[in-house]
Amino acid sequence: MDKVDMLVIGSGPAGRRAAVQAAKFGKSVLVVDRGRRLGGVSVHTGTIPSKTLRETVLNLSGWRERGFYGRAYRVKQDITAVDLTERLHKTLDHEVEVLEHQFMRNMVAFALAEARFVAPNTVELKTDTDELSRVEFDKCVICVGTKPYRPDHVPFDGSRVFDSDEILEIDRLPRSLTVIGGGVIGVEYATIFSALDVPVTLIEGRDTILDFIDKEVVADFVHQMRDRGMVVRLGAAVKEITKSERGVQVALEDGRKVNTECLLFAAGRSGSVGSLNLGALGLEADKRGRLKVDPDTFQTDLPNIYAAGDIIGFPSLASTSMEQGRLAACHAFDMPASPPPEAFPYGIYAVPEISTVGQSEEEVRESGVAYECGVARFRETSRGHIMGVNSGFLKLIFALDTRRLLGAHIIGEGATKLIHIGQAVINLKGTVDFFVENTFNYPTLAEAYKVAGLDAWNRMGQAAAEVAVVDG
Ligand SMILES: Cc1cc2nc3c(=O)[nH]c(=O)nc-3n(C[C@H](O)[C@H](O)[C@H](O)COP(=O)(O)OP(=O)(O)OC[C@H]3O[C@@H](n4cnc5c(N)ncnc54)[C@H](O)[C@@H]3O)c2cc1C
Numbered sequence: 001m002d003k004v005d006m007l008v009i010g011s012g013p014a015g016r017r018a019a020v021q022a023a024k025f026g027k028s029v030l031v032v033d034r035g036r037r038l039g040g041v042s043v044h045t046g047t048i049p050s051k052t053l054r055e056t057v058l059n060l061s062g063w064r065e066r067g068f069y070g071r072a073y074r075v076k077q078d079i080t081a082v083d084l085t086e087r088l089h090k091t092l093d094h095e096v097e098v099l100e101h102q103f104m105r106n107m108v109a110f111a112l113a114e115a116r117f118v119a120p121n122t123v124e125l126k127t128d129t130d131e132l133s134r135v136e137f138d139k140c141v142i143c144v145g146t147k148p149y150r151p152d153h154v155p156f157d158g159s160r161v162f163d164s165d166e167i168l169e170i171d172r173l174p175r176s177l178t179v180i181g182g183g184v185i186g187v188e189y190a191t192i193f194s195a196l197d198v199p200v201t202l203i204e205g206r207d208t209i210l211d212f213i214d215k216e217v218v219a220d221f222v223h224q225m226r227d228r229g230m231v232v233r234l235g236a237a238v239k240e241i242t243k244s245e246r247g248v249q250v251a252l253e254d255g256r257k258v259n260t261e262c263l264l265f266a267a268g269r270s271g272s273v274g275s276l277n278l279g280a281l282g283l284e285a286d287k288r289g290r291l292k293v294d295p296d297t298f299q300t301d302l303p304n305i306y307a308a309g310d311i312i313g314f315p316s317l318a319s320t321s322m323e324q325g326r327l328a329a330c331h332a333f334d335m336p337a338s339p340p341p342e343a344f345p346y347g348i349y350a351v352p353e354i355s356t357v358g359q360s361e362e363e364v365r366e367s368g369v370a371y372e373c374g375v376a377r378f379r380e381t382s383r384g385h386i387m388g389v390n391s392g393f394l395k396l397i398f399a400l401d402t403r404r405l406l407g408a409h410i411i412g413e414g415a416t417k418l419i420h421i422g423q424a425v426i427n428l429k430g431t432v433d434f435f436v437e438n439t440f441n442y443p444t445l446a447e448a449y450k451v452a453g454l455d456a457w458n459r460m461g462q463a464a465a466e467v468a469v470v471d472g
């Protein structure tokens with residue numbers, strides 16, 4: 001039986017980083033993945049395909065130019081499913097190639113097989129041709145990720161009713177689409193298809209969506225979706241989903257019915273622990289299939305078994321998963337590593353983009369800290385004029401006493417890139433004065449930071465004067 005210093009189960013962002021980090025420490029590492037190719041959910045059905053699809057749609061539809069040329073503007077008139085999938089496959093092939101090369105040059109061994117624990121330091125591997133082998137390990141990092149939640153009452157068929165894996169395999173564009181679930185996956189796909197002029201209805205069971213995002217940003221987002229013709233049904237409980245020759249019908253508890261040609265069910269994901277045989281370790285997943293770990297070390301209740309990535313729950317991002325995997329490997333081999341700063345960016349690649357870091361206004365208010373906000377609208381920046389941007393804004397929140405930046409929230413073009421300025425200032429404990437004193441490239445959308453900083457600073461100055469008067 002082979003023996004390795006570290007076994008990594010799953011080759012997504014967490015597994016990949018854990019493996020390479022352990023290999024850099026000179027350890028023998030084996031990565032196993034039951035997929036047909038390396039890369040995990042992130043490369044094959046999650047982050048990369050959805051973002052490639054978005055980029056293709058925005059390019060071919062001419063979405064970014066519509067501010068100038070009107071809603072009817074199109075770069076390519078008849079956009080087909082082939083247009084969308086062609087670019088997708090090229091991007092994915094490239095991602096896999098880069099990952100395989102990274103493993104090769106770092107001497108990380110890999111096997112395409114399903115892992116199942118048979119003892120606290122042994123797994124059995126099974127290939128898709130049912131070949132069995134066993135591997136012993138000193139340390140193991142479980143990075144098995146999640147899969148779409150597929151309740152029995154949803155008539156999934158991969159041709160009219162899709163989950164978020166199947167939607168990537170569509171062979172023609174839907175004439176109309178219902179999306180159930182106003183989480184990140186739901187809003188990303190709903191707005192991407194809407195950018196292709198597919199009529200979209202978004203159904204969310206709760207009265208609100210994206211509760212971890214600043215409410216002002218969410219309100220603007222919902223307004224923008226409705227403004228361009230999307231139907232957004234909030235607080236809409238689904239009673240029944242039925243298929244007919246002409247499409248799919250969703251009956252809501254309040255009696256209303258939604259009829260569209262296709263339906264995407266994107267109402268959550270559950271951990272892929274089913275085949276791991278966690279019982280052999282004495283470990284148990286929670287009811288959503290997630291594993292509990294020590295948040296500093298990523299160890300499970302067994303000190304030589306770590307878990308990282310989506311399998312440990314929130315925030316379930318490729319970006320945070322990578323760092324968790326790396327930190328798990330550092331801890332496993334007693335290498336010092338600082339924990340990540342509390343504030344990490346969250347990027348939602350809807351159309352328009354949303355990105356956020358630090359505290360929302362609601363969280364700041366709840367904490368009892370006195371604060372002031374500064375806002376800059378992209379349409380008021382020169383770069384915004386050049387790009388024909390007529391929506392989107394940046395909101396900064398500052399503490400009145402320390403003047404420190406507490407949160408940055410952006411909706412609009414480039415939000416997921418622009419957010420890193422806010423992230424740096426928050427984590428380096430910067431204040432409103434950074435934005436006031438520094439010069440920004442002009443004309444850029446980043447200039448919005450200067451405008452929002454000045455906006456807050458003008459009001460914070462008055463607040464400080466009032467405090468001085470009261471104190472005096
Ligand atoms: C549609 C969608 C869009 C997303 N967009 C973004 C985004 O824009 N930005 C972002 O940061 N995050 C995004 N995410 C989240 C991101 O994809 C995940 O956070 C990330 O993939 C989690 O990585 P992971 O390391 O946990 O493993 P995963 O990427 O989930 O991969 C797990 C791997 O484990 C393998 N596996 C499972 N069980 C076994 C077993 N028993 N034996 C062997 N192998 C096994 C699976 O085959 C899979 O390959 C998105 C997710 C989805 C679904």
Ligand SMILES: NC(=O)c1ccc[n+]([C@@H]2O[C@H](COP(=O)([O-])OP(=O)(O)OC[C@H]3O[C@@H](n4cnc5c(N)ncnc54)[C@H](O)[C@@H]3O)[C@@H](O)[C@H]2O)c1
Pocket residue numbers: 180181182183184185186188203204205206209210236237238266267268269315316317346347348349
């Ligand atoms: N850009 C990104 O970073 C990105 C993109 C996509 C996904 N992800 C990650 O993937 C994870 C899963 O995303 P998700 O959107 O599938 O799940 P989610 O759990 O975040 O959202 C599911 C939504 O569906 C709603 N819902 C549940 N049942 C419903 C029903 N019967 N009818 C109507 N609505 C219902 C829920 O209230 C919730 O709002 C997220 O945690 C996210 O971090 C990240």
